[in-house]
Amino acid sequence: MSSQSQLRLIINEFSKKFQTKLHSFVTKSQLARDPYFATQLVRYYSLNDDLISARKLFDVFPERSVFLWNSVIRAYAKSHHLGPASSLFSQMLSSDTKPDSFTYACLARGCSESFDTEGLRCIHGNAIVSGLGFDRVCGSTLVKAYSKAGLTFEASKLFYSIPEPDVPLWNAMLSGYGSCGYWEEGISMFNIMLRQGNRPDCYTMVALMTGVIDPGLTLVARSVHGFCLKVGLDSQSYVGCALVSMYSRCKCIASACGVFSGISEPIDLVACSSLINGYSKCGYHKEALCLFNELRMSGKKPDSVLVAIVLGSCAELSNSLYGQEVHSYVIRQGLELDIKVSSALIDMYSKCGVLDSAMTLFAKVPEKSVVSFNSVILGLGLHGFASSAFEKFNEMLEMGLKPDEVTFSALLCTCCHSGLLREGQEMFMRMKREFGVEPRTEHQVYIVKLMGMAGKLEEAFEFVMSLRRPIDSGIWGALLSCCEVHEDAHLAEVVAEKIRDNEEEERRSVYNVMLSNVYARYGKWDEVEMLRDGVSETFGGKLPGISWV
Structure with a gap:
């Protein structure tokens, strides 16, 4: 029996709990002198997150091939231990064994996954000095690494410097x-790829679909789908799942x-997950729950991300x-200790009115994170327990956790539910000044609601006008709803005009309903009739409802 076959049998027989016996057996036998065995055993230790044993074997091995060097460097880089990986790389440069393209690829991938952009640039520089900077393996990995780190300029610059890039390299850039x-940019590069005679594969199409993320890109999505149909790639399950995700x-x-x-395959886990996510985002929560149930009944095991999405649908339906x-x-x-799942459970019970269960779950979380605190702060705020919500926020700060934009959304929502204008304004100021969190649209909506519902409509209007253009229609809508509550027809007309200048016909009609309600309270029936006639034409005779709660 060959040594390779012996190793496969040994690794199959010994599970992770017998790693010590496996290590002892190999090191005491003649197998310890076999470079192939040493390399495979290092990889085995790496797969089982046993870096200590991998390093011990590497340190005592006399003849280190490039494969053995790469295996131990890959083990550290994959585990995001870039310090030891870089140290080993420096030792390798000083040894008789020189790095190959796979060495640089391992290190580049590790830097990218750890978002170490400076380290990535250093690896790239070393690869160029060694003459491997334009190698296909090294170049493709560097393009992927730069792209994953968000450095698309560097990625494209490297891509165009590689002569005759193959399809995998095009895919990496796309x-x-x-x-x-x-x-x-992706569509433009895809067209260049076609003009140069490259035939796209299923990975090309999936890469292209990844960038189509906005509801306004429906035409682009259908064009990509049409191309898949034309070249016969739509039958690939991998492409089909990506299409479902893109359309969702x-x-x-x-x-x-x-x-x-x-x-x-009717019950494909990836495709089901994509569609359930799409259902949830589009408000089809009952359909999301039904498909999730089918998925469970089929024997497939949804991951923690999908479970969190489904719990979000339960929360939206108030279906405890x-x-x-x-x-x-x-x-x-x-999965109860998973951060995403435990936070989604807290959020679900809070929104379903079962606050006691939410608080019990929060108390049981062993290592509380920003995500779990965000969920419980929002839950307390929605039930009107503002003081308790602020106590949790202070507890979070005492633990050394840094609040994020979701934290401040939850706190401002709490202030809105309890009518705490001063506290809300103070929190809005603190989020950037003290914590460096840039206000987003939802934060601005809450501030407008706080000022508007307190009767400070002019102040709210001045705040909106001070925001950077373009101003989101949701902010104007929040102010318009406050004008409706306080029956301020003049300001409502001004706000509605701002919305009409920037919003699509369907959304303009929704806001016109709110404006017509203001006119109706003042007895301006001619204006009401004019506005509602226009709305009826848009919605086929049916007036839509709207809520800013």
Whole structure:
């Protein structure tokens, strides 16, 4: 029997708990002198997160091949231990064994995953000095690494310097543009790829779809889908799942369902996860729960991300019964300690009105994070327990946790529910001055609501006018709803005009309903009739409802 076959049998027989016996057996036998065995054993230790044993074996091995060097460097880089990986790389440069393209690829990948951009540039520089900077393996990995780190300029510069790039390298660059949301650059590069005679594969199309993330890109999404149909790539399950995900992100649920129904495997975990996510984002929460149930009944095991999404749908439906069923599933699968899942459970119980269960769950979280604190602060705020919410915020700061934008959304929502204008304004000021968190649209909406509901409409209007252009229609809508509450027809007309100048016809009609309500309270029935006639034409005779709660 060959030594390679012996090693495979040994590793199959010894599980992780017998690593010590495996190590002793190999080091005491003649196998310890075999470079192939040493390399495979280092890789085995790496897969089982046993870096100590991997390093011990490496340190005592006399003849270190480039494969052995690469294995131990990869083990450290993959575990995000860049310090030891860099130290080993420096030792390798001083040894008789010189790095190859895979050495640089391992280090570049590790720097990218750890978002160490300076380290990535250093690795790139060393690769160029060694003459491997334009090697296909090294170049492709560096393009991916730069792209993943958000450095698309460096990635594209390197890409265009590589002569005759192959399809995987094109895919790496397209994936980089997609992950950064640069869909226009991705489409442009895809067209160049076609003109140069390269035939795209399924990975090309998936990379291209990654950047199509906005509901306004429906036409682009359908064009990409059409190309997949034309070249016969739509039959690939991998492409089909990506199409479902793309259409879901674009909120084209009908198209997503159409693609989903055509996937060869009816209950594909990735495709189901994409569609459930799409259902949830588009407000089809009952459909999300039904598909999740089908997925569970098929024997597939959803991951923690999908479970958190489903719990979000339960929260939106205020369906605590199904939420409890999902909670039971979480316990059976051992997911209750996962940060995303535990936070989603707290959020679900809070929004379903079962605050006691939410607080009990929060108390049981062993290592509380910003995410779990955000959930409990919002839950307390929604139930009107503002003082308790602020206590949790202070507790969070005492633990050394840094609040994020979601934390301040929860705190400002709490202030809105309790009518705490002064506290809300103070928190809005602190978020940037003290914590360096830039205000987003939702934070500005809450501030406008706080000032507007307190009767400070002019002050709210001045605040909105001071914001950077373009001003989101949701902010104007919040102010318009306050004008409706306080029956300020003059300011409502001004705000409605601002919305009409920037918003699509359908959304303008929604805000016109709010303006017509203000006119109705003042008895301006001619204006009411004019506005509502226009709305009826847009919605086929049916007036939509709207809520800013």
